[in-house]
Amino acid sequence: MADCGLPLPDGVPVVDLALVRGVPSFEQVVNALCDELVVESAVMAAEPDDTQPHVVVRSRIDAPELVSHEEFKQLSAAAKLIVRTGATTPYANVALRYKRREPTGYPRTY
Numbered sequence: 001m002a003d004c005g006l007p008l009p010d011g012v013p014v015v016d017l018a019l020v021r022g023v024p025s026f027e028q029v030v031n032a033l034c035d036e037l038v039v040e041s042a043v044m045a046a047e048p049d050d051t052q053p054h055v056v057v058r059s060r061i062d063a064p065e066l067v068s069h070e071e072f073k074q075l076s077a078a079a080k081l082i083v084r085t086g087a088t089t090p091y092a093n094v095a096l097r098y099k100r101r102e103p104t105g106y107p108r109t110y
Contacts (some may be wrong), residue, residue, distance in 0.1 A: 046067060
């Protein structure tokens with residue numbers, strides 16, 4: 001997942017959900033993805049460690065791996081897909097490692 005400010009690497013498919021500044025929020029997208037995926041682990045930029053994105057991720061995923069922001073940007077080049085949010089909070093980015101969940105009754109009503 002990438003905020004509006006993360007440089008998007010060439011060659012990685014992007015699902016751009018950003019409608020306007022702040023919509024959808026980082027928290028909304030993290031929660032939606034964690035509800036739909038079996039998240040095994042996460043990687044985030046270590047700096048700064050006390051921001052709202054860190055709080056959100058830690059509320060859903062145990063012990064995310066922390067790397068430098070530069071290393072995170074390099075890791076994003078190996079992503080299979082990037083979901084871009086409307087978040088404008090600095091460092092509102094997270095890489096999720098997940099397993100596919102078996103469908104359990106689609107279509108789902110929200």
